[in-house]
Amino acid sequence: MHRPQIYLAQVSDHSLTGLCILDGDLVLIDKALQPRREDVVIACLNGDPLIKIFDIEQQQVVLRSANPAYPPRYVLEGEELHIWGVYIDLCRQGRNCG
Template identity: 35%
Template sequence: MKPIAAAKLVPVQLYPLYGCKINAGFPSPADDYIESRLDLNEYLVRHKEATFFLRVKGDSMAGANIHDGSLLIVDRAAEPKHGDIVVAVVNGELTVKRLYRRGGVVKLLAENEAFPEILVKPEGELVVWGVVQHVVHSFG
């Protein structure tokens, strides 16, 4: 397994955030003003030094709206809890799955019935790299 390289700091880019909410039903006249400028790092990254990004390969998490090619924003500082979607290494394999932890039983669950659950046995190795905070999709 290769270590993750240290992140490079880049200048902050602020994007316009309009004050109106977009109507997903019938169109309505929108307020034509910018409410503020939005720093995506501030909006998406809670712990800068502990956050990393990963691109997804496969469709085992499609039921959680995580698809092949999705970009995950993962926080290593977040404490993994039952029900969280985590990036983990189990028995030497890197994966993204929903964490199940109840009554001493630990499992990693796919969000696609075509994939089996991963039961983490006491002698097995599970290392949670971080908790998925956001998913970014591209439509084009």
């Protein structure tokens, strides 16, 4: 039996408003995809779930936002990072970005 590889997650912050991913939006996540640079990911860093832009800078993972109020988060050695999936689409009803 195969487990579903795609699921919905609700955004609960403002770090990706520059990509028009808003607080309260539902995002479609594919947990079978491996993240590549510039992918939006659902992750867990040291037990805290988050949605960020995945990047690698000089062999170090960086979790970036698309909102200047949220600085980049460099994942340090010894920290626990789990990527729960890669963003593939947005489900929004009755709201526009901007």
